[in-house]
Amino acid sequence: MSAKLLEGKKGIIFGALNSDSIAWKVAEKANHHGAEFVLTNAPIAMRMGEIDRLAQETGSEVIPADATKEEDLKNLLEKATGKFGKLDFILHSIGMSVNVRKGKAYTDLNYDWSQKGWDVSALSFHKVMQTAWKMDAMNKWGSIVALTYMAAQRTFPDYNDMADNKAYLESIARSFGYHWGVRNKVRVNTISQSPTMTTAGSGVKGFDGFMSFAEKMSPLGNASADECANYTITLFSDLTRKVTMQNLFHDGGFSNMGVSDMVMAQYTNNVQEE
Ligand SMILES: NC(=O)c1ccc[n+]([C@@H]2O[C@H](COP(=O)([O-])OP(=O)(O)OC[C@H]3O[C@@H](n4cnc5c(N)ncnc54)[C@H](O)[C@@H]3O)[C@@H](O)[C@H]2O)c1
Numbered sequence: 001m002s003a004k005l006l007e008g009k010k011g012i013i014f015g016a017l018n019s020d021s022i023a024w025k026v027a028e029k030a031n032h033h034g035a036e037f038v039l040t041n042a043p044i045a046m047r048m049g050e051i052d053r054l055a056q057e058t059g060s061e062v063i064p065a066d067a068t069k070e071e072d073l074k075n076l077l078e079k080a081t082g083k084f085g086k087l088d089f090i091l092h093s094i095g096m097s098v099n100v101r102k103g104k105a106y107t108d109l110n111y112d113w114s115q116k117g118w119d120v121s122a123l124s125f126h127k128v129m130q131t132a133w134k135m136d137a138m139n140k141w142g143s144i145v146a147l148t149y150m151a152a153q154r155t156f157p158d159y160n161d162m163a164d165n166k167a168y169l170e171s172i173a174r175s176f177g178y179h180w181g182v183r184n185k186v187r188v189n190t191i192s193q194s195p196t197m198t199t200a201g202s203g204v205k206g207f208d209g210f211m212s213f214a215e216k217m218s219p220l221g222n223a224s225a226d227e228c229a230n231y232t233i234t235l236f237s238d239l240t241r242k243v244t245m246q247n248l249f250h251d252g253g254f255s256n257m258g259v260s261d262m263v264m265a266q267y268t269n270n271v272q273e274e
Helices: 022-032 041-046 052-059 070-082 111-134 162-186 207-217 225-236 262-274
Strands: 010-014 036-040 087-092 136-148 187-193 246-250
Touching: 010 022, 010 070, 022 052, 022 087, 022 225, 036 052, 036 070, 036 207, 041 052, 041 070, 070 087, 070 111, 087 111, 087 225, 111 136, 136 162, 136 225, 162 187, 162 246, 162 262, 187 225, 207 262
Parallel strands: 010 036, 010 087, 087 136, 136 187, 187 246
Antiparallel strands: none
16 A cells, blocks of 8 residues: 555554554554654553554654543643644554453442443543543544444443443544534544454453354454554545544444354254254
8 A cells, every 4th residue: 555644644542552452553554654643551551561662663752641540641642742733643442341351240240340441441532532622632634533342232241341331432432523523623433343362352251252253244254453453544544534423343244244154054053963
């Protein structure tokens, strides 16, 4: 792909933990498409030091910020706008459920953990946008994207309280998307991505099964992290200026399927074997 879709654009990318991360792939592709950006992650995630490799590769600065802490976000936005002026894009690629991590069932939630997970996975999106809003940090026709999963609409039992967090996250995109649109034509969308083998993804119980089921159900197959990054670049580009307040499925068709021949064949075989 030769056209540079993000030439001259500046932004912030949250959530690159390691080379499997969706945000990592977005950073590489944004760099390829001519964007400049700041990389950020929670201070605790910096310990592995992998993000420094990405920073070097993409010529970016790393500014740590816990996305649940308003003072961290203010510092991040001040530094990023001090460096670039107003921003053209922000990627929120953040998710974590303590209940999922610790194997607590949805019917036996620890509510302190639920609140923590909600703060990190959902409310942080509002915090990022409110901080940028108050600082008037976005350029006209800017683009803000967060990543989500279809468990916000349909039930996947082992996705646990993350399903509720994603529903809340998607609602924030619509609610804040209205205000951004009216004030300075900034668009806000969520991308609902296929199951993807990353640190966050593989923390979900039975994730392998999840992935192969989705693969068999989707006429185009599962979307990879790389493909998700390509889609994100289009949403940051000027080619999608009138797309806002949407939850956009990037899942090879999975979300509109009832059943596929491949899944049906497996089911039928099993029934015959019994
Ligand atoms: N992997 C999947 O199957 C899948 C599917 C659909 C959507 N998503 C979503 O994609 C996004 C990115 O996840 P990923 O799959 O690349 O996994 P990942 O584990 O690489 O990324 C999650 C990131 O969230 C960051 N994070 C956690 N707490 C934070 C905090 N307090 N402040 C700032 N950052 C914090 C982590 O450090 C990490 O970089 C998440 O929103 C996830 O829910 C993932």
